[in-house]
Amino acid sequence: MEPKTVRMKTPLGQVRGFGSARSGTTTFWHQRLTSVAAIPLTIAFIVIVISLLGRNHAAAVQILGSPLVAILMLLFIVTTVYHMWIGMLEIIVDYVHDELLKYLALLANLFFCTVAALASVYAILKLSFGV
C-alpha cells in the first residue's frame, strides 16, 4: 500500500484515460461462450479417449487422424485452451498483487496456452495428413 497523499485531482479525473469501461465484460462473456461450447466437446473428448483405450499406436493414429475425430479434437483443444487462458488470467489478477510478479504470471499464462494449443493442433494435423 502506498502512503496516502493529498490528491488535487477529482475522482473522475483520476480514472480518465484508462480506456472504455465497455470492454470490461469481454473475457466474462467469452468465458461463458467457451463453457457452452465445451459441454458437447468435452463429452466428445471423453468418448474419443475411451474408444482409444488399449489400442496400439497404429489404431490410435487411424482413429485420431480420421476427419470427424480430428475436427472434434481441434474444436475441443481451441475452445478449452481459450477457456483455460481466461480462467487462469482471472485467478492471477485475483491473487497476485505484486505488479512485476503479476505481469510475469500473465505472460507465463499466455505462453503456456499458446504452446499447448499450437502443439496439440500441430499433432492433430500431422496425424490427419500423414507425413
Next chain:
Amino acid sequence: MAETRIPVARPLSPHIQIYKFMLTFVMSGFHRVTGAVLYFGMVLVVWWLVAAASGPNAYAFVQWFMSTIIGRLVLLGFTWGLIHHGLGGVRHLVWDTLHGLGANEREWLARATLAGSISLTVIVWIAGYLIMGGAR
C-alpha cells in the same frame, strides 16, 4: 486551499476467512481448484497427442505411464476434475439465467453436482475398463 481528507475506513468485500464453511462455499472453491488443476492437466493431453504424432515408441511410453499406479491415479483425478468442473460450469450457466439462486436450490444444485461428478466418473471408468477388455 487543498483540503487534506483523512481516508475513510471503507467496508471491504467479504474475504475467504470470514465465510461460513458450508457446501456451496466448498463447491465454489472446488470449481476454481479443479479448473486450475485441469489447466496443468492439459499437459497430459498435449503429451498424448504429440506422442501419437511422433511414433509408436513415444506413444507406447505414454501408454506405459498411464498403466502405472501413479498414472492411473492421475487419470482418475483428471477424469473427476474434468466432469466436476463441467457440471459446476453448467450450474454457473443456470445461475447466469438468474435461476436456482434460492437457498434450497443452491444447496440442491451443489449436492447434485457432487453426486453427478462422482457417479459419472465411476460410469466413465467402468466403460473404460470394459472397452479395454474388449479391445485385446
